[in-house]
Amino acid sequence: MATARLGEVMSESKESPGSALERELLDDSGSSEELPVQISFEIIRLFSEGLYQSPHKAIEELVSNSYDAGARNVHVLIPRSGSDSPELQDSLWVIDDGTGMDASGFKQLWLVAESSKNDQPALSGRSPIGQFGIGKLAAYVLAWRLTHISKKDGRYYLATMDFRQVRGRRQNDPAAPPVTVPLQEVNEERAQSLLAEIENRDGAAWQLLFGDESSESWTAAALTDFKDLFSKFRPGVLSWVLRTGLPLVSDFTIFLDGAALESAKEEGNLLLALPVGGKEDEQAEKLEFTITETGVQIPGIEGEVQGTAKLYETPLSRGKSLQYGRSHGFFVRVRGRVINLEDELFGIEALNHAAWSRFVFEVNVDGLREFLLSSREGVRESEPIYLLKEYLRAKFNACRAYYEKQKRQELVGLDIKLLLQDASASVLAEPLIEAVRQSLTASKQPSHYITSPTDIPEHQRESWLTEFEKELAKGPFDELEFQNVGPYDRLAEYNAADRKLIVNEEHPFVAKVISHSKNMTPATLFATSEIITDALIREAGIDPIISLELFSLRDRALRQIAGDQGPDPATVLRHLSIADQDKDALERAVGEAFITLGFRYDRRGGNRGGPDGVLDARLGFGDRQVEDFRVVYDAKTTASSSISVGHLDFGALWDFKLSEDADHGFIIGKAFQGQDDPESAVNRRTSQGRGDRPMTVMTTAQLKRLVELHYQFGVTLIQIRKFFVEALTFAEVTEFLDSLEAELSTEQPPVPLRRLLHGLEREKDDPLSRPNIIAVRAQDQTLKAYEVERLAAALRAVQTIVGSRWIEVNEANNDVRMGHTADQILAELDRRSQKELGLTARTGEGP
Template identity: 35%
Template sequence: MNLDTAGTKIDDIEVTISHRIIELFSAGLYSSPNKAFEELICNSYDAFASKVAVYVPSDLTVEGAYIWVCDNGEGLTPSELKALWKIGESSKRNNNERDNRRLQIGQFGIGKLATYILARKLTYISKKENKYILATMDYNLIKEDNKSLFIAERQVSEEEAKTLLSYYIQNDMLSFSLFDKGAEESWTVSLMTELKPKAGEIKIGRLKWILSTALPLNPGFQLEFNGALIESSKIKVPIMKKWIIGKDDLTAEKITGVECREETDKYGNQIYFVDMPNLSGINGEFVLYEDSLVEGKSSELGRSHGIFLSIRERLINLDDPLLGMEAFSHGAFNRTRIIINADELDNNLTSTREAVKDSQPFTQLKEYIKKKFNNEVKKYYFDQQIQIEQKRSISSRMAQTSYLTSKKPIYDFVQNYYSSQIVNPILIEKLDEEDKDELLNLYEKDLETGEQVIENIAWDFNTIDAPLAKLNLKNRTLVINKAHPYVANYIDANSNMIPLESMIITEVLTEAHLYEIGLDEDIVNGIIRRRDRTLRQLALSDRQGIPAVAMFLKDSLDNPSGLEDAIERVLTAIGFEVTPIGGNNEPDGKAEAFLGYDDNGNPRGYSLTYDAKSTSKKSIAAGTAHLSGLKRHQEKYHADYCMEVAIDYQGSKDDESAISNESKREHVTMITAKDLIKLLLMVTPKQLGLDKIRDLFENCFSPNEVHQWIDNVEKMDVETPPYYELVDVIYQLQKTDTEAPVTEVVRRELNRKLGTKYSTKNVTEWLNLLVNLVPGCVSVDGKYVGVQASATIIKLRIHKAISEIPLDMQPMYNEIFSQSEGV
């Protein structure tokens, strides 16, 4: 049964709208694919639904994919369905009766247009008063010169409605019934079909976080996502202190014209409010937590810290923790969650309901928030830090000097860990609760014996981004990470490992000392990570730029050990973090791409093992390539891909050759040295980040497939990045700001300077490409960026680097830098 022809037509619905208007409203105001869900669910909320179900398939790109939102709200009559499609009009606020039942969210009558960016068709199917009606908006029919169009309003029988929806909604997707015994008296299904590419941008993890955070969630409104109940987002971090707005409110009492009051709700609970001269009825709380709320994989999905402003039970500032204000004290603010309910700001909302217009009431609210945070929350936080510091320093001074080197710091570490004063050490492994008595007794005994806190040293490969080492206090074993750049760089420098082992032991004991002297864990972690970054930079201090690395690879083709080194340098220059391995039955090395986390908190990065095949001949045969051995290397080191590099392969241009067939069968990416050099030299002009290069390892295996992929990249047109302007902005910020520039600030200032709308992703990608082109001039450390010379000098070095590139590749570089400010 077809949605477009089912049932009997009962009338036409006139929709007055132009193509220009819908593009402005949907693509402009509602540019996020998640907005369609927010708006449809808010419609369900305003329809007094007690249950709402959302369905999103796991793959939105397959043909015939669809999305729906279903609720058991009041449903729609034919006249109400007509009213629904009156663009820019809403009757939800016309009387107080609806507000008395449930505060209505919608007021502009444009929210439904958010679906335009997701789907070409939006169908409403609704039951009310035992009648079933439906209407489909086909957005394809909206033309440039349209002033209005007509939607067929049709009535269907219960059996027809049941048949129609059975294709889209299975029984296990709903916790309430639409038909037969026990069916809801009224309901509405909003069905999006013929999905657009924008729908593919929906991230399930991010969407679920939005639904759990931004939308009205209360006992009378149950929301389900793909058959599972959505619950309000919860924080598991212990609370340090809570301040109720309007209750013993020291800040409000000191502001002229601000008053506090309390009321008793219908359940007998006391509710506290703050009234300002231009804004009344503010309530909520300030909550300070014991640990930061901005760390961990879950923070990638959405924030837990900062200000959460709700108006009529809906969160307004989903992605703005500061309501547009300047940054607060990071240490305390990152541990704070500020909940504000201010329904009177409803008249000051923008049409997207994602922000509040500048106004006197809004200004007064922000001033109150800022003062309460600084005068009460931040002061309490720092007072507590001082007390903790004093307590720890007293215990430190009482320690006997003879134990200060290793035993006493480790014993204190064990005590503090089990008293929850230490949560996330870096170089010392976390302890199990079941080992508490054993370890406390064991290390207390050590104070009186000659036993050592470290009895064994082991060497093992962890990931490149893992710490230098880990000390297991139960078995007293220090495991050194051979994949760490500092260890990998110096492990073969001397046959005597004692100096390297001693340095690493000192690092581990330094962490224990830092805890022992009473530093806050955030500070300890910061120091250890800063030391780790320094060691990594020292290990990579001889890193070369792209032109020099390309020449080094070219000169190493007939040298077995030299080729291994050259490939390591090439992969490093491209942006990978590389661990050389080598040895019998081992890969030459492993390269890892760190790309952060996706919306579900899973790593986006990937890794590959690599091998070099040098020969005095012009090419190597399939039997010499040993591809099955390369696959074993990949499995042993848990890599996603594997790669082999040689000067050339016999039959490299023939897709049916032995080398081509075997590479495709084994899924080994086989690349010639010439193509690898070309790939390296195209990294900057073609903006090849590691995420784009992943496609090469995912889909190309034979030498000819790899060659074609690289040729296609060379022909690809890319946007000209403002490299020189980017350097100018960073240099100026570094000169004038007291804090190191962060990527987001750099992006903002660059856009302000150029009048552009570049994204943070764009800026981050360009910075990484500059790091690879001129190492030592530009640095990227997490969210912080910096330059190590004046902007003029860096531009000169870029110009010099271009002049060292082979002549046939120089035009690409000259093109992307010629449109920036000249040197």
């Protein structure tokens, strides 16, 4: 036993303790045993700041320890607000009636990154949640001091960890003094004095500790001397985290400031419940999993997967609960604890808007324990995890199909033919005929919504149109269908070949209308009006280029009305990094990336043997002709480290290019076999097509780099067109990007954004004109050194980063709408560049 005053240790680390507990500890004069802690500052930082960015999750770790200690009751006391005086500050307490700790227990507690829970029998019949032995370090993100007072076998123990001891320490440094936790045995009177503030704050907790029927064993953990992160603490969020993330079972109750928490439950009328396992688990059967009456067994995951997927009539993610947490999505539990509270998708790509907000899947997968990351908030990617995600996705798709079927059934009595049967032919039929006639005779589809057959020989077009007009007399729409076309595709489509009206229920505006409607009628009527408006514009003889721009701006406005701002920079880069193993996710990630580069994205998903996506670049008229260009692509995924040339169908992509009347095409994947070897099969095949069938082969990392260059400097559509012309092989793509980065960063100075934005702001003073890039450039000698396209590209990059609420560039005429002042836009650009992208905004010289 070493003699040391606990108060002396505290006084060295802090001049004026703020809580009652800290003042009590300063008055202590008992002897203590020094518990050695083999720890370094790097370990604490990695295992706390790196894992627990939320104050609420750090508190949850302390409650998890109570659960593992066999507690039946846990009392969490939050520091009271309303006083700015540090000396009146409360402690944050977590009090439980678990097994308690003696000297041996405290020694075990401070074995950092070691856990004995796997070797000990379950307490109260529970399997322990913790397994890494680092949960106690979560306290480091919130406070400098963690104190435990525990009762076991009629004796009381006190230990305080002062994290200031390890600031700047490096592991295995012989010159550094040892890090220790003073452990004391105290009497009951002293224990009551230390815990005195609890008596006034929570009478039930005090009774648990010292009442007539107090628990035979207990532990009280206190956080004091709080850090900056505690300013983000919100009681409502903590309540949601504890109710949702931890097992609230019959023998385990959590009290928050004296109020018992009830398990978070879904609200609303249940439409469908799909249990895991049993004879009707079609999803598990299709995936060839072993099915039992109580669950399913997934290869590589020990034990059974159990749970129920539920679909509700109304959205679960709305109302006051949104400020605290989510009620929908996947809730994956390991030994009763949710491991993906902050990831509703569990790493799966974004799912259908309308059904997703009504879907909740509580799934118990105790076998994931061996796959958990040290934060216990995620899993290591592997084949078993991939199979689990496939199963989760299949369950959702089954619920989504049911939801769509229900919605279609609600359309009974809403016959679109009946709605339009009395409409005048001059209002409906004649405009559609004229619009279809124009699209048949144009080299590219001139209509935004109306699609005509592309394979009708020229000499047969008139007879086809005559037959189409006859069919139209029966009604403009023969069939109505809601489809999941994709969130970035058109709101609707009218296919003249079969007179089918397709409504894209994944379009944010349509999804919003559907989620707030009793049936599909409002979405149907709105889509119908869009088709007719498009046809009337064609009949009026308005230039197709102008009308396309009009509908593009209208689509953007509809998306913003629905609350969808398009893909943000951080999301785009993250999706490109994680989408390599899922084809649908990769298709969409590539589309999102090109949207940020200034393209329009039409997701095809390989439907009917076509490309995965079509990308359109709008450049408008050049010196002699329209310079717009179109690109098709094919996204490839693989479970192995790279993609072999045998899985690349250059011929099919070339056919896609021709059928879409595209100018370029590319194949993209995470890596290709032999991509660094000029003589490899993939590079030989790519080079051989240079003369007659040029196609680009690129990796997701290369596309990510192109996007990053755009965010940092502003890459023009003309430069991207040059990229597809010059760069075909992997090496050529790398060389082009190297050259482009050198050109943007050194040979050409960065666009002086500050000067350009201030020039645009001055233009706002003219009430008769709109701020325009060309007009500002014409009046500024410095800006004249830059091409208009480069200035526009730089502003589009700014728009992508800060959002169209702040600034919006009209691609057709280079008008700029500024939602804030130039200085405010620049400040927001700097903030988001650093926070979300880790970049430094290059604003150039001042005005």
